[in-house]
Amino acid sequence: MITVVHANKREVGKRSVMSALRKNGFVPAVVYGYQIESTPIAINAREFEKTLRKDGKNAIVTLDIEGKEIKAVIKDIQRDSLKDKLVHLDFLEVNMSALITVEVPVIVKGRAIGVIDGGILQQPNRMLKLSTKPSDIPENIKVDVSNLAIGDTLTIGDIRDQVNYKIASSDSITLVTISVPVIEIELESSSVTDADKAV
Secondary structure: OOEEEEEEEOOOOOHHHHHHHHHOOEEEEEEEEOOEEEEEEEEEHHHHHHHHHHHOOOOEEEEEEOOEEEEEEEEEEEEOOOOOOEEEEEEEEOOOOOOEEEEEEEEEEOOOHHHHOOOEEEOOOOEEEEEEOHHHOOOOEEEEOOOOOOOOEEEHHHHHHHOOOEEOOOOOOEEEEEEOOHHHHHHHHHHHHHHHHHO
């Protein structure tokens, strides 16, 4: 079931209007895309936060703009860095039968052999770009790291054939690495220094 988000059209260009909206519990937003011109709107901030918690950032929503309903995805979310409050939203109207590009989180599953041996698991990139129909957007992509040893890396190229979606990101992007423990690196460095002193 697609969540309905109620919105009202708003004025643009006036800072006082934007401030009044936020003061009254609304967040300014804009919707554009498939069959709609760029339209400034305002959405109840508290209600939208509930939608985010329930459906996630990649959910399709039905924007009800004063009685006109359109299907859209959340394109961008801006927050106040100090208060973590919504500042602005971008929505993209979508053609439900056409492919769109979205970012979804990468979730690691399993315990890597390298971690059991004392290595450190790192995720340089936690998001993955997919090209998919709006109705098929997954909440996340899970990758199994059980067989990764110390020094191993897992790239997008390694998982491309294991994912039932078209990945739009480059094969060379690293998702997971199992690094050598810091203490082991320090011990090796210390040994080299001692050997140099002996010479």
